[in-house]
Amino acid sequence: MTTRDESPAGDTLVRTPVAGGIGESILRSDGVPKITGNFAFASDLYADAMLWGATLRSPYSHATITKLDVTPALAMAGVRAVLTAEDLPGRPTFGQEVQDQPVLSDGTVRYWGEPVAIVAADDKETARRAVRAIVIEYDQLTPLSDPEEAVAAGSIFKEARIRRGDRAASGDIVIEGRYEVGRQDQAPLGTEAGLAIPDGQGGVDLWATSQWVHIDHEQIYPCLDVAPDQVRCHPAGMGGAFGAREDISLQIHLCLLALRTGKPVKMEYDRGESFVGHVHRHPALLDFRHEADHHGKLVKVEARIVLDGGAYTHTTGSVLGNAAYFAVGPYNCDNVFVDAYGAKTNNPPAGAMRGFGVVQASFAEETQMDRIAEAAGVSPMEIRRRNALEAGDRMSTTGQVITGSLPTLEVLDQLDAIPLPDNAPVDDPRLLPGGTGLTSDVDSVRRGVGYALSIKNLAFSAGFDDYADARVVVTEAGAEVHTAAIEVGQGLISVCQQIARTVLGIENVAVIWDNTSQIGSAGSTSASRQTQMTGGAVEVAARELRERLLDQFDGDELDGQGIWHRGELVASLEEICSKGPVSNEVRFRHPETFASDENGQGDVHAGYGVAAHRAVVDVDPELGLVRVVRVDTAQDVGVALNPMSIIGQLEGGILQGVGLAVMEELVLDKGVIRNPTFTDYLLPTFLDAPAVEARLVEEPNDWGPFGAKGVGEPPTISSTPAVVAAIRAATNKPLTRVPVRPQDIALG
Amino acid sequence: MIVTLTVNGETHTASVAGWESLLSVLRNELGLPGSKDACEQGECGSCSVIFDGSLVCSCLVMVADCEAADVTTVEGLGSADELHPVQQAMLSTGAVQCGFCTPGFVVAGAHLFSENPNPETDEIREALSGNLCRCTGYGAILRAFEGLAAEPS
Numbered sequence: 001m002t003t004r005d006e007s008p009a010g011d012t013l014v015r016t017p018v019a020g021g022i023g024e025s026i027l028r029s030d031g032v033p034k035i036t037g038n039f040a041f042a043s044d045l046y047a048d049a050m051l052w053g054a055t056l057r058s059p060y061s062h063a064t065i066t067k068l069d070v071t072p073a074l075a076m077a078g079v080r081a082v083l084t085a086e087d088l089p090g091r092p093t094f095g096q097e098v099q100d101q102p103v104l105s106d107g108t109v110r111y112w113g114e115p116v117a118i119v120a121a122d123d124k125e126t127a128r129r130a131v132r133a134i135v136i137e138y139d140q141l142t143p144l145s146d147p148e149e150a151v152a153a154g155s156i157f158k159e160a161r162i163r164r165g166d167r168a169a170s171g172d173i174v175i176e177g178r179y180e181v182g183r184q185d186q187a188p189l190g191t192e193a194g195l196a197i198p199d200g201q202g203g204v205d206l207w208a209t210s211q212w213v214h215i216d217h218e219q220i221y222p223c224l225d226v227a228p229d230q231v232r233c234h235p236a237g238m239g240g241a242f243g244a245r246e247d248i249s250l251q252i253h254l255c256l257l258a259l260r261t262g263k264p265v266k267m268e269y270d271r272g273e274s275f276v277g278h279v280h281r282h283p284a285l286l287d288f289r290h291e292a293d294h295h296g297k298l299v300k301v302e303a304r305i306v307l308d309g310g311a312y313t314h315t316t317g318s319v320l321g322n323a324a325y326f327a328v329g330p331y332n333c334d335n336v337f338v339d340a341y342g343a344k345t346n347n348p349p350a351g352a353m354r355g356f357g358v359v360q361a362s363f364a365e366e367t368q369m370d371r372i373a374e375a376a377g378v379s380p381m382e383i384r385r386r387n388a389l390e391a392g393d394r395m396s397t398t399g400q401v402i403t404g405s406l407p408t409l410e411v412l413d414q415l416d417a418i419p420l421p422d423n424a425p426v427d428d429p430r431l432l433p434g435g436t437g438l439t440s441d442v443d444s445v446r447r448g449v450g451y452a453l454s455i456k457n458l459a460f461s462a463g464f465d466d467y468a469d470a471r472v473v474v475t476e477a478g479a480e481v482h483t484a485a486i487e488v489g490q491g492l493i494s495v496c497q498q499i500a501r502t503v504l505g506i507e508n509v510a511v512i513w514d515n516t517s518q519i520g521s522a523g524s525t526s527a528s529r530q531t532q533m534t535g536g537a538v539e540v541a542a543r544e545l546r547e548r549l550l551d552q553f554d555g556d557e558l559d560g561q562g563i564w565h566r567g568e569l570v571a572s573l574e575e576i577c578s579k580g581p582v583s584n585e586v587r588f589r590h591p592e593t594f595a596s597d598e599n600g601q602g603d604v605h606a607g608y609g610v611a612a613h614r615a616v617v618d619v620d621p622e623l624g625l626v627r628v629v630r631v632d633t634a635q636d637v638g639v640a641l642n643p644m645s646i647i648g649q650l651e652g653g654i655l656q657g658v659g660l661a662v663m664e665e666l667v668l669d670k671g672v673i674r675n676p677t678f679t680d681y682l683l684p685t686f687l688d689a690p691a692v693e694a695r696l697v698e699e700p701n702d703w704g705p706f707g708a709k710g711v712g713e714p715p716t717i718s719s720t721p722a723v724v725a726a727i728r729a730a731t732n733k734p735l736t737r738v739p740v741r742p743q744d745i746a747l748g
Numbered sequence: 749m750i751v752t753l754t755v756n757g758e759t760h761t762a763s764v765a766g767w768e769s770l771l772s773v774l775r776n777e778l779g780l781p782g783s784k785d786a787c788e789q790g791e792c793g794s795c796s797v798i799f800d801g802s803l804v805c806s807c808l809v810m811v812a813d814c815e816a817a818d819v820t821t822v823e824g825l826g827s828a829d830e831l832h833p834v835q836q837a838m839l840s841t842g843a844v845q846c847g848f849c850t851p852g853f854v855v856a857g858a859h860l861f862s863e864n865p866n867p868e869t870d871e872i873r874e875a876l877s878g879n880l881c882r883c884t885g886y887g888a889i890l891r892a893f894e895g896l897a898a899e900p901s
Contacts, residue, residue, distance in 0.1 A: 027840070036782070240848060428870070489845035489847065651885035655886070686889075
């Protein structure tokens, strides 16, 4: 086994590598409970004498409430509490960036599914029936459903703009296009769920689906009108997230009901409620104009981007910023002008989803790049090579010099090195577009190949004080890592173990999830940041602790037995811990970032990762059916701490990108979601999943544990434009909208 | 109403509401939360169980139809000390991420291999197409089952 024991700081460890350290594809320690059905997800939590909560939601996307009478519900046997806005003890609104969403409706409902009242009852069915017993009447108002209309009317959350270079610059090749991205849902398999238990002293403990318990905590306690330490948010078992749990769903409601009734309260959304109970990816309209010289080198990019933020702010400001900052993609260009608007509408609120604004921009700019390639008479790969942004270059939008690793050309070369299948569509109904519906005829099916390249910022940006706290403890039995970082399934639990093992030389490492009163924030499990941020905190905490112990016991090495000096054990773990476990807690920060100026210029980001995708599709052009045969990828990962976990992120992310490309969309009619079920919101199944070959490009980053980079989001970004480019290659249709629908191919 | 059924070899008599699903009774009455509730309409397979030898979504089975039924859930297939071969295979290839779909895949996979010990790749994909996974892209799950299929039965 080889290990990379050299940290970016240049502190080199010399020792026999401990089993299960960095670089190994270790098995996750929560794997056995998960595979035997014994892992406790938030929806599996239980407390004696617990009540069940349920939510009354608006059936209209815009209305005023003219009558609200909860007495029939309260009169029902088994109903313990019914709360409306009148009962709120503290701040009546919440929100991560702006506190503008009512905890319970303030008398106006601004989106379909907005919570109006909450109920606690002895059992789930009684709670549901009590919701239906509440008497409520509305006056419907005209919903503002069209984001373009909203922008025209000045109904916007935020504007972002980029002004860099010379507006008069021009090129030989001019490509204009309008693109549209539909509303994708994260659709984590586990729905929103949680359990709140009152402590009997006015406080409450909460276990709920969340990607960041500390930001939940900040939003919860003011709404309860209690002191901060009276609310303790505990990490809970997560059935996926993908951005859906970055914003509050049922957390405040659960705490309100538990404090009101004095009893534990559980809530669990069903799938339909989950679709309205969490934010979605922002739908987008993107107008792009690229100018390039006759070689296809970019001269100027102009873009106008409208994101539909829905009814309340959530993270729209940050998503909008990302869409603007990444409007050019991973390419050099000196003249960039972007105007981006986050529209405020009566549609369901939008927020975080894997890729966070970059997905939308990437679909537009990658399609533009393909069109430039065609006009310049070069291949899709060549146009990307000619314009590739690399370490040391300036970001085309912000002007920031890229200081970390960014092996864009190597990523393209590695993708190119993956053999392309030359096999034609196979005459097996299971492997043709439409599958065993037997609708496609192999003779009419055409194969296409498409390429895309993407860049994503890693960790939080634009001056946000981004940090992660972690505590490493040496005990008589081994070591512990304490963190409030959320393991959503991505494998942070393994990364924390591997880093601690490698640094401490101790194999027995347990990861312990602390609550908000036990440890400081780890920041969100989002922005591809936890491997670098919490992983970085664990690395520093473990390294400092090791050095401290070596100094204290005059040793030269630490391992699972204890401290050694010139080959002799001088202090066992028991002796080290004679006065109790020894611990070290650190707050890890990445290189400082800054808010951009009024022209969008500045050192906005802490680092970047690049990824490239090549899709192969079979298309029946008459029926408009697509089968995505394979999506190959090369991705910049810094250093691969756990290759198997990374492959899992790449394959899973690609399939979400495939979903956006060809099937996933929440369809709205005047703000009302028409398909909030797994029957009607199509997710890729096993039969829709392409084969994937992935190459990991390792060039250590300038910060993060052992040079590792976050890897979670890039797979979901350029996989979508690659698939659509492949469909375009097979059909010669413009396909400017995702998801691509059968009619876009057959009739477009 | 009173229903008597066998779950994982153990006979249970439960007092249930007739409209309840088998999934609800497994999770809330019988203390078997391994079967997961993700869509309640038979689309995702997270609640898969083996019901009188057939693979079913337990969210679609009314418990009133479970009198004298023989049900196997994920809890009946293997334990931490003695994993079912499907469980071992899925662990080894990294087929478990968030884990919410995992029990359903274990049950569907065990059912597939009980009927066809050496399925081909396309047979695996088809047999598991009723189970949704949002994390893995199915790659690691396929590698797990391909590996198992290649073992001598």
